[in-house]
Amino acid sequence: MTAFVLVSEAHTGGWVWREVAAGLRASGAEVCAATLTGMDGDRDRGRAPEADLETHIEDVLRLVDGTEAPEVVLVGHGYGIHPVAGAADRRPERIARVVHLDAGIPEDGDPPLALVPDAALRELLHGASGPDARPVPPPSRDGWQRWGSTAGLTDEALDRLTRLAAPQPPGTLTRPLRLTGAGSGLPVTGVxxxxxxxxTALAEDMVALGDPRLVRLTDPRNTFFDLGTGHWPMLSVPGELTDVLLRAAAGEGHRIPAPEQPGHLRPFPLDVPECPRERTGRVDLHLPGTGGPWPAVVFVHGGPLPAGVRPTPRDWPVFTGYARSVAELGAVGVTLDHRLHDPADYPRAAEDVAEAVALVRADPRVDGDRVALWFFSGGGLLSADWLAAPPPWLRCVAETYPVMAPLPSWGMGGSRFRPAEAVRGAGRLPVVLTRVELERPEFAVTVEEFLAAAKDCDARVEVVDVPGGHHGFEGIDRTEEARLAVRRAVRSVTGHLGG
Incomplete structure (x- = not known):
């Protein structure tokens, strides 16, 4: 028999698992749905200020020690993964599997606050820490999205979540998690x-980028599932979640293979000649030859990317290939490395791009009045500043398989990095958007929102479609359609430069 210990997100308790617990018990499993110290509303309020992460780890350990089942599966949802990870580290011999349910991967020394998705909320909670800190009040009915997407929740479920939520003891969010590494070898399932x-597809991409923190995910004992819902599957799709947990306990699920040659390091689809290349700081210039001044195209890579990725994007074949392609047509191709390593880094990355553009325009071999900016993938959000108020020297903005709105899990409030809103200020600035047919759904919806907004304000958008194309198609899809799309986009962008 298997025992499931279920530990939920901040502000919630065992009640949130009601339907899932019933389904697991019906299958013959033992279930312990945890209500951690300080999380039982009015009845537990007196203990809330003293409880911290260590208290919650002890709560989970008592549940693990109290079961006689030979296999214990720990399930951590959101905040719950921190006390789960702490308990697994202290009782690895009792744990058969750890399930990360829409939860990150906490490291030794990380406070749970570090994995709260909403950046503004992280800042608010960090400011509330200290010896005199009070319990963090639960969100209002409209505030739950700051902890994760509320997609799939009925009005009744959202009302229930709000009605039963409890204040969160501040020490549970600010006390660092301490791990010895004893549980690091346990099988893991990510949901x-x-x-x-x-x-899962995004996780595979991050593994392929070479992030050393994620190499462990390729262990064949580790499995992964996708649920097409928001952050509260126990309320929105309890039956599906029950099935996934049972399958996870049985070792089922998708496995992430160890990467061979990732798509971003495969050859560029066009044969383009070498050209002179100069490096200054984080910026490389791919020059058409002697003479000039030449127009320039600045290529802005996507992200967020791990800080330790090698080679860095400006040396990836996709970007050097595009840069040589525009150099062949008489424009300086500019590749750069910006510091987008986390969604909170978008402002810093925007500064890096602006500095690179200023450096390029100041180069005497560049015609500073004829510049295009070309954004890729998650770099698409960085186009918002330029679309909202295009300077007169900006002749074109290009977007290739872009992300055009922050993903809900990125926790980015405000409207700065939202191209669908910014495009209303673009006027007659040409926009060349390369759209892949087989785009990931979470990205595709942002592109369609952008195109709808562009149509409403009569923006000049040219769409280059890639039939059968995937995200990162240049290194993945070795097809004539892929090559034609690259050629068309390159010629369109350089055409707007007047060369």
């Missing part, structure tokens, strides 16, 4: 709630 913008 992604895709309405928040996460998925």
């Amino acid at each position: 992604f709630c895709t309405a928040g913008g996460t998925s």
